[in-house]
Amino acid sequence: MFRDLKVxxxxxxxxxxxAGYKIYPTYQYYTMSDESKAKMSNGDMKxxxxxxxxxxxxxxxxxxxxxxxxxxxxxxxxxxxxxxxLMKTITDAEQRATNLQTDFxxxxxxxxxxxxxxxxxxxxxxxxxxxxxxxISALKLQRDDAVSSALEIIRNRVDEFGVAEPNxxxxxxxRIIVELAGIDDADRARKLIQRTASLEFTLVMNEKLQSTLxxxxxxxxxxxxxxxxxxxxxxxxKDEPTDAVDDIFSExxxxxxxxxxxxxxxxxxxxxxxxxxxxGLPGGVGVVSNEYxxxxxxxxxxDVQSVIPRDGRFLWASKFEKTPIDESNFxxxxxxxxxxxxxxxSGGMVKNPQxxxxxxxxxxxxxxxxxxxxxxxxARKWSRFTGANIDKQVAIVLDEKIxxxxxxxxxIPGGRTQISGFADANEAKDISNVLRAGELPAPVYIIExxxxxxxxxxxxxxxxxxxxxxxxxxxxxxxxxxxxGSGLIANIALxxxxxxxxxILAGMNATLTLPGIAGLILTIxxxxxxxxxxxxxxxxxxxxGKTVKAAIDAGYQxxxxxxxxxxxxxxxxxxxxxxxxxxxxxxxxxxxxAGIICSMFTAVFVTRTVxxxxxxxxPLEKLSI
Amino acid sequence: xxxxxxxxxxxxxxSNIAKFLSMALIIAGLASLALKGGPELSxxxxxxxxxxLQFDSAVDIGELRAKLAENGFESSEIITxxxxxxxxxxxxxxxxxxxxxxxxxxxxxxxFQVRRVESVGPKIGKELQSDAxxxxxLSLLLILIYIxxxxxxxxxxxxxxxxxxxxxxxxxxxxxLSIEIDLTIVAAFLTIVGYSLNDTIVVFDRxxxxxxxxxxESLDTIVNISLNSTxxxxxxxxxxxxxxxxxxxxxxxxxxxxxxxxLIVGIFVGTYSSIYVASPVMMxxxxxxxAKK
Numbered sequence: 001m002f003r004d005l006k007v008x009x010x011x012x013x014x015x016x017x018x019a020g021y022k023i024y025p026t027y028q029y030y031t032m033s034d035e036s037k038a039k040m041s042n043g044d045m046k047x048x049x050x051x052x053x054x055x056x057x058x059x060x061x062x063x064x065x066x067x068x069x070x071x072x073x074x075x076x077x078x079x080x081x082x083x084x085x086l087m088k089t090i091t092d093a094e095q096r097a098t099n100l101q102t103d104f105x106x107x108x109x110x111x112x113x114x115x116x117x118x119x120x121x122x123x124x125x126x127x128x129x130x131x132x133x134x135x136i137s138a139l140k141l142q143r144d145d146a147v148s149s150a151l152e153i154i155r156n157r158v159d160e161f162g163v164a165e166p167n168x169x170x171x172x173x174x175r176i177i178v179e180l181a182g183i184d185d186a187d188r189a190r191k192l193i194q195r196t197a198s199l200e201f202t203l204v205m206n207e208k209l210q211s212t213l214x215x216x217x218x219x220x221x222x223x224x225x226x227x228x229x230x231x232x233x234x235x236x237x238k239d240e241p242t243d244a245v246d247d248i249f250s251e252x253x254x255x256x257x258x259x260x261x262x263x264x265x266x267x268x269x270x271x272x273x274x275x276x277x278x279x280g281l282p283g284g285v286g287v288v289s290n291e292y293x294x295x296x297x298x299x300x301x302x303d304v305q306s307v308i309p310r311d312g313r314f315l316w317a318s319k320f321e322k323t324p325i326d327e328s329n330f331x332x333x334x335x336x337x338x339x340x341x342x343x344x345x346s347g348g349m350v351k352n353p354q355x356x357x358x359x360x361x362x363x364x365x366x367x368x369x370x371x372x373x374x375x376x377x378x379a380r381k382w383s384r385f386t387g388a389n390i391d392k393q394v395a396i397v398l399d400e401k402i403x404x405x406x407x408x409x410x411x412i413p414g415g416r417t418q419i420s421g422f423a424d425a426n427e428a429k430d431i432s433n434v435l436r437a438g439e440l441p442a443p444v445y446i447i448e449x450x451x452x453x454x455x456x457x458x459x460x461x462x463x464x465x466x467x468x469x470x471x472x473x474x475x476x477x478x479x480x481x482x483x484x485g486s487g488l489i490a491n492i493a494l495x496x497x498x499x500x501x502x503x504i505l506a507g508m509n510a511t512l513t514l515p516g517i518a519g520l521i522l523t524i525x526x527x528x529x530x531x532x533x534x535x536x537x538x539x540x541x542x543x544x545g546k547t548v549k550a551a552i553d554a555g556y557q558x559x560x561x562x563x564x565x566x567x568x569x570x571x572x573x574x575x576x577x578x579x580x581x582x583x584x585x586x587x588x589x590x591x592x593x594a595g596i597i598c599s600m601f602t603a604v605f606v607t608r609t610v611x612x613x614x615x616x617x618x619p620l621e622k623l624s625i
Numbered sequence: 626x627x628x629x630x631x632x633x634x635x636x637x638x639x640s641n642i643a644k645f646l647s648m649a650l651i652i653a654g655l656a657s658l659a660l661k662g663g664p665e666l667s668x669x670x671x672x673x674x675x676x677x678l679q680f681d682s683a684v685d686i687g688e689l690r691a692k693l694a695e696n697g698f699e700s701s702e703i704i705t706x707x708x709x710x711x712x713x714x715x716x717x718x719x720x721x722x723x724x725x726x727x728x729x730x731x732x733x734x735x736x737f738q739v740r741r742v743e744s745v746g747p748k749i750g751k752e753l754q755s756d757a758x759x760x761x762x763l764s765l766l767l768i769l770i771y772i773x774x775x776x777x778x779x780x781x782x783x784x785x786x787x788x789x790x791x792x793x794x795x796x797x798x799x800x801x802l803s804i805e806i807d808l809t810i811v812a813a814f815l816t817i818v819g820y821s822l823n824d825t826i827v828v829f830d831r832x833x834x835x836x837x838x839x840x841x842e843s844l845d846t847i848v849n850i851s852l853n854s855t856x857x858x859x860x861x862x863x864x865x866x867x868x869x870x871x872x873x874x875x876x877x878x879x880x881x882x883x884x885x886x887x888l889i890v891g892i893f894v895g896t897y898s899s900i901y902v903a904s905p906v907m908m909x910x911x912x913x914x915x916a917k918k
Contacts, residue, residue: 447746463878471869525866570819
């Protein structure tokens with residue numbers, strides 16, 4: 001059948017037609033003016049976009065995030081009783097799983113069995129069977145639920161962020177991939193996705209602060225690895241910030257930030273290595289911005305953590321604030337609070353969060369606030385709590401940061417509350433959004449992130465296009481110079497090859513990435529290989545004195561096996577890459593494979609057809625090769 | 626035009642010189658790898674964060690480094706990237722710290738644009754490492770099986786030794802030039818594997834054909850005839866592939882540059898090995914077994 005020229009010609013015609021049909025939407029989409037894009041209906045636009053080749057995040061700019069839900073935390077949370085032996089087993093299993101790259105649950109089961117822990121005691125409601133194996137299976141189901149609902153919650157949060165066609169999918173057992181194209185505020189997106197959205201209203205324990213600070217100071221002074229600053233530069237001339245200044249804040253605009261040069265005098269730190277850093281500031285106790293990192297790391301020390309009373313913890317304010325110290329200078333500082341661990345109100349008791357600008361007449365008028373209502377249970381608790389703690393401070397804690405810590409002026413019935421203290425409108429909106437979408441069942445952490453700015457993406461397109469054009473033209477010229485007329489035929493095949501590869505990419509709904517472009521470029525170089533093999537063979541056969549027709553026949557026949565073997569081995573490597581590789585690498589492997597497969601059609605079948613047409617009617621005396 | 630018409634080069638006779646050259650290159654590469662304690666791996670495999678920043682004017686690296694060190698980025702590496710206005714900052718993994726960008730802004734203080742941020746957790750790094758390794762090993766294994774099936778095991782040994790040779794030399798070159806190996810470089814390695822093999826197969830195919838055609842000739846002569854008659858094709862294909870990869874290297878942009886460079890090295894080494902490594906190794910095993918009989 002394939003000996004018939006008409007059949008061959010028709011087949012090639014069909015392929016070209018199909019390729020053109022598949023490429024057209026891509027051409028249409030990328031050449032269309034923004035105006036006509038705006039005119040199209042949403043449905044048409046969506047269809048056009050899905051038919052066209054999509055650009056990868058590395059080309060159009062965007063953010064790829066791989067999140068992992070922390071399963072051990074979930075398992076800890078699910079336990080009804082939390083004895084030390086269980087907690088330690090979970091921690092050990094977690095460590096083993098991380099180090100050995102094994103499954104957490106396998107390690108947990110092994111360790112529990114080895115230590116003769118009866119898991120059913122701590123997870124009574126989860127499983128009807130009493131053996132550890134069934135409890136583990138039940139926990140695995142809990143994990144699946146948690147990851148699925150985390151996925152939904154993240155989807156809701158991202159939807160409100162307003163990115164066109166976000167891609168959010170589960171990956172493996174406890175991971176979630178989030179892809180956001182063309183995003184310009186990566187930091188905000190990152191926070192939005194990761195927020196556990198844990199909300200707590202809890203008491204500030206000012207009465208325990210002093211004694212706790214004394215304990216921390218004593219611990220640090222006694223610690224071997226801690227050295228108080230040496231008294232070499234014991235200068236007392238340095239400005240000490242004055243305590244709470246009642247100056248007017250509007251003067252801050254033309255004042256100078258002197259936070260950098262303020263530091264706590266050494267003689268104070270020698271006696272109070274921790275509390276020495278804390279100063280009385282508007283709103284409470286805090287540290288100057290240039291000492292914040294130091295204090296934070298002191299607070300994170302294990303020995304320090306161990307002397308902090310069990311019922312409380314230190315939390316930082318959500319942001320830095322500024323206060324003037326005299327007429328022309330100001331300092332930046334962050335407040336530190338000591339709060340009670342058992343919160344009065346938690347996220348589950350809150351409903352209808354709304355971000356708005358506070359109305360005139362309140363002390364936060366003009367600022368962004370989030371208004372909340374509470375469930376009946378929450379409202380009851382809140383009313384009782386506020387009634388019992390008049391004149392005390394309550395901290396409103398979101399994701400372990402204190403947004404505000406107002407004094408309770410009187411009993412609040414009904415449960416309506418307002419949170420203020422946001423940095424800007426976006427923060428208020430994002431927080432009300434995450435509160436509405438709900439709390440994540442397990443904390444999720446970003447374990448891999450790749451963000452490309454839109455400018456780099458378009459640069460990559462430009463340079464990729466240029467590299468492709470230059471390489472392409474040189475190969476075309478070379479082929480004509482080296483193989484003359486036959487080179488021209490090979491060039492037609494090469495161009496056709498590119499067209500078909502692009503059509504295949506469009507047909508597969510593949511995404512074009514920068515490595516994908518590289519694969520396309522490499523294809524240009526390698527696709528001519530089949531023709532080179534054939535042409536060199538034909539030349540050899542001609543040298544042996546065969547007629548043109550016989551030489552062409554022998555050339556194609558002999559070369560075909562070689563081409564097949566050579567291409568299959570390259571394909572093996574490309575397939576392995578496509579299988580194991582992720583994202584961009586996959587794009588490279590797919591374009592390379594498509595290119596190689598197509599070259600079998602274009603460089604062998606198409607060129608052969610052209611030669612057959614040339615020799616069909618009259619025998620060729622001489623072949624231009 | 627014909628550049629390699631009826632050549633009659635004694636490739637087999639020169640295989641001792643080639644052996645020496647290959648050994649020298651591999652040893653130099655391995656020595657460099659040993660001295661540096663293994664290949665220099667990028668954050669893809671070690672975990673870490675890189676940020677590519679673009680400034681309005683040329684950047685003073687020393688000054689930038691000092692500013693960053695003051696602000697908690699002590700252990701960061703900073704290099705210019707492409708143009709003098711752009712830098713690449715490599716720091717510890719900061720996935721849990723979502724404030725990287727604002728921290729950089731407070732640290733640097735002058736205006737810049739974030740072009741790219743890549744952050745890989747240590748756990749993922751380990752996984753990507755074992756994925757990359759298994760990808761390379763798996764493809765070598767599959768290729769070995771395919772060639773044993775299509776030719777025979779002696780050819781397969783020859784091909785796989787040539788591939789290991791290519792990857793070792795390319796890795797050595799990367800180590801000598803202190804270029805980091807990242808995910809795309811691994812993809813380049815696998816492409817080199819495919820490319821070099823492509824070359825080798827074409828030669829093997831001709832040897833197989835000539836073994837039947839010239840049954841009376843010695844294996845040395847057959848291999849020489851085959852290498853000479855495929856030489857034109859070997860050089861032309863290498864040339865066209867080299868041209869496109871060079872164009873990728875020169876015009877493809879900074880992000881893809883190391884990838885293109887790996888391919889350039891690979892094309893040279895792959896072409897060389899298909900002539901001087903694959904066939905001699907195949908012959909060595911073929912003769913060894915023949916001697917036993």
